[in-house]
Amino acid sequence: MAAAAARRGPPGANRVCCPEHPDAHLIEDYRAGDQICSECGLVVGDRVVDVGTEWRTFSNEKSDKDRSRVGAAENPLLSGGDLSTMISRPSGSAGFNDDGSAKYHNRRSMSSSDRALVNAFREITGMADRINLPRNIVDRTQMLFKQVNDQKSLKGRSNDAISAACLYIACRQEGVPRTFKEICAISRVSKKEIGRVFKLILKALETSVELITTGDFMSRFCSNLNLPSQVQRAATHIARKAVELDLVPGRSPISVAAAAIYMASQASEEKRTQKEIGDIAGVADVTIRQSYRLIYPRAHELFPSDFTFHTPIDQLPQL
Structure with a gap:
């Protein structure tokens, strides 16, 4: 009834207002979804949509970190910024229909090149975790892989070999070199293939690495x-x-x-x-x-x- 009275309002008015105090300021209560007259307290509108930032913060809890949840970090190496939602495989009965099919599916909105990059980045992160390499080396390795992928100069070489060679180069550039055997042990590529791709990448990117010493x-x-x-x-x-x-x-x-x-x-x-x-x-x-x-x-x-x-x-x- 309050909403209907507000819609009737003064003649010619196209906005929601209090029928008794048409010029009064309306207070928006986003928690309840109501618009309230500041003069008499009449609820003149309901179902108000909050258009503010959609996040939730835990900063008031007993924690040293501000655990604001605003989604995954944007990945500048992907063409779409990786602003997509990945739905994991359901594990409980609530995730399946009566016929056994999954209720929710991922949309095939990611391009094939981005899917290849995501898979390569996942492989690089896995290799780095196996030998406890820091994040800055992972980031440099992913950047090198992105540059090689954009140039398309190593066609015919597997992404696994390129990922391993990029990791080897990144380690040397960051001053924490690893041997070819160490990189080979955490990858699925032979030492000889990593060495070949390593030389091709240096030539393609026109870059160099410091000579290793004892x-x-x-x-x-x-x-x-x-x-x-x-x-x-x-x-x-x-x-x-x-x-x-x-x-x-x-x-x-x-x-x-x-x-x-x-x-x-x-x-x-x-x-x-x-x-x-x-x-x-x-x-x-x-x-x-x-x-x-x-x-x-x-x-x-x-x-x-x-x-x-x-x-x-x-x-x-x-x-």
């Missing part, structure tokens, strides 16, 4: 081997001096680092075998032996001056 892997390898800091410092010094003296020409930094760790550990109390070091560094025992033989003849020049020997240099293994 120091890039030393702290991680020694930490995984539970070696003390003194052994780590000695191994770092040995590897650096071996490179400066040109004792290991043509050898990869990983094999040189592994040989230096082996020499430093054998001279200390915390000895590690070639197999233990090879399993952590991802190199074969024979590779460690070959690099060790190159640096052993000048071992007395490689150790730091403050190193405490538990095993003298002349008693180190002669492989």
